Amino acid sequence: MLREPVDLPPIVSVELIQISDKTNIPYAPKARKIIKETKKKEEERLVSEQAPPSAKAKEKPDRIPLPNEKKEEKKIVKKKQNPEEIKPEIRQSSEFEKKEIVDTNQIAALIDKAKEVEAVKQEKKEKITQSNKKNSFATGLTLSEEDALRAQIFGCWSVPLGLPYNEDLLVRIKLNLKKDGTIMKSEILDHKRMNRPGQKFYKVLAESALRAVRLCQPLKVPPTGYDKWREIQLNFNPTEMLKG
């Protein structure tokens, strides 16, 4: 049962060389220019966005009432501490007495004061942004704001299909955002997992999530409440979707 050898192309060994270490190839002249220009623009943008005058100007409405509040609080403190109109000179006469005063009345008063300041601040903020009445304390975005952001990212996220169904597929990404919704910094929170053996899929998944936020920017963020959403965490998890 011998037959003619089959004329198949021989399986030739192929040498594989990692050339990642040679990748310091220069930018194309045109690209270099573009990069410089965009960097410049970004810097300019950064300056203009983080410029103190505009930031302060926006915060002013919140802070206007503060002096009055302080005065009121001072009065309250005074009331608590001066039931018998004790003069400061007498109080400072002994070190021992000083400690006692600090440990009891003043701390309590200060805590009260801090709480009152926070409460007043929150009241003020709620008054100013009436549309944010539904803000949950945990998220800081209204449901519609959260939905808009989510829907935007859904559209940008190309989910890799080679993912195992029975593994933990949660990728948490923390973003630092500019006021216009562009990304200043992005960070994968479980970064160590990316290089763990047997977790190759995680790197692919995390990269796809990062690609999604970069493609989506500027993100659809609310026009107000920058302090609340300047840092935001996105939890990407395609498990339900893949299971169908």
Next chain:
Amino acid sequence: MKKLFLIIVFNIFLINKSFALIEVDITRGNLDPLPIAVSPLHVDTKSENYKDLKIKELGNNISKIIENNFKATGLFNPLKKEAFVQKPDIAHLKPRFEDWRLIKAQALVTGKILIKDEKLKIEFRLWDLAAAKEMTALAFTTTPSNWRRVAHIISDKIYERLTGEEGYFDTRIIYVSENGPKNQRIKKLAIMDQDGANTKYLTLGSELVLTPRFNPTNQMVTYLSYFRNMPRVYLLDIETGTQEVVGNFPGMTFAPRFSPDGKKIIMSFAEDGNSDIYTMDLETRVVERITNHSSIDTSPSYSPDGSHIAFNSDRSGLQQIYVMRSDGSDVKRITFGKGIYGTPVWSPRGDLIAFTKVRKGRFYIGVMRTDGSGERLLTENYYQEAPSWSPNGRVLVFYRETKSGSKGEGFSAKLWSIDITGYNERKLATETDASDPSWSSLLSK
């Protein structure tokens, strides 16, 4: 005191801040194919011709093969070259990411080719355009005639980097080539690259051949042919052309497959209307009986770790799929649905079993978990069967026949592939009609 005050205020601030970090859950995305630009590879001017090989055209040809591979997966959308914003000499430089993003590309492949010391050197780089960074870069050195395989290997590397699972492009498919009218078919063993190129015929067509299967190293093939008018299992060495009948069985042997270590062949042996499953060790030639039942037990397929065997049997009346340990113990029926189940094939990943189901005269190719749960029927047709897995367990190849007239007119048999999600059903290009496909493992592994 001031310090204490500051600490307290700072703590309050911290508590507030930790509550305030907004978290948004992203549980859905799009499954649209990933837009990818495959730039033609740049050819070094000194290397434009090598003997009868036009190296200059290789740059284009390799990028076309990569594009076709990606398109066939259904997971990628290779962008049209007319839209490209940079020429192939981009291979020497970092691409202008902003410009490529304008044409909505998310990934870019660049590369270059040169001939040095009669060897072909092909470099490629994969760029993440959104992140403006290189994802992978590799160089291959090989004989110039081997360029097609390098194109497939590059495709595999990119696929792996972008999907997280192994590729399946540097592979071959063995199948039965069919010619002639339906009642006088000439059947030959044929082998081709998974993209349909390089078809070679391994037998002459004088004898009927059926069910070819690769061994794990892709050097040997076991199949069914006729010896003295009796169907018998054969073994063929592809490189030397040596062929032999497997074992000295007194009757018909059929449905052969290799064990995952390639040391044994598992098959059915039929005698007096009863068929059972046997293995034969290829070194020692020792034959072992695995099932012993009065019913028809056939189509055995090992799990990838070799610990279990799936097979079909009619021991419960209708033909159903069963799983047992590789020594024949602990037989469990895993299909209980309506209809007939057959041709179980264990996925190379080990998590699924593919099968053919016949119900109400229709044929289905489906997958289920190895305990029979989670049955999913991927495709339905007039006649189709014999699924075979791609080496990464993502795609199935099978064959489909069309309904013919009373004289056999309009009959055809073609190879098809489908993703295990049930999407991306495609007809494979073959020179002739084709049936009984079997997918090899990765050649470069």
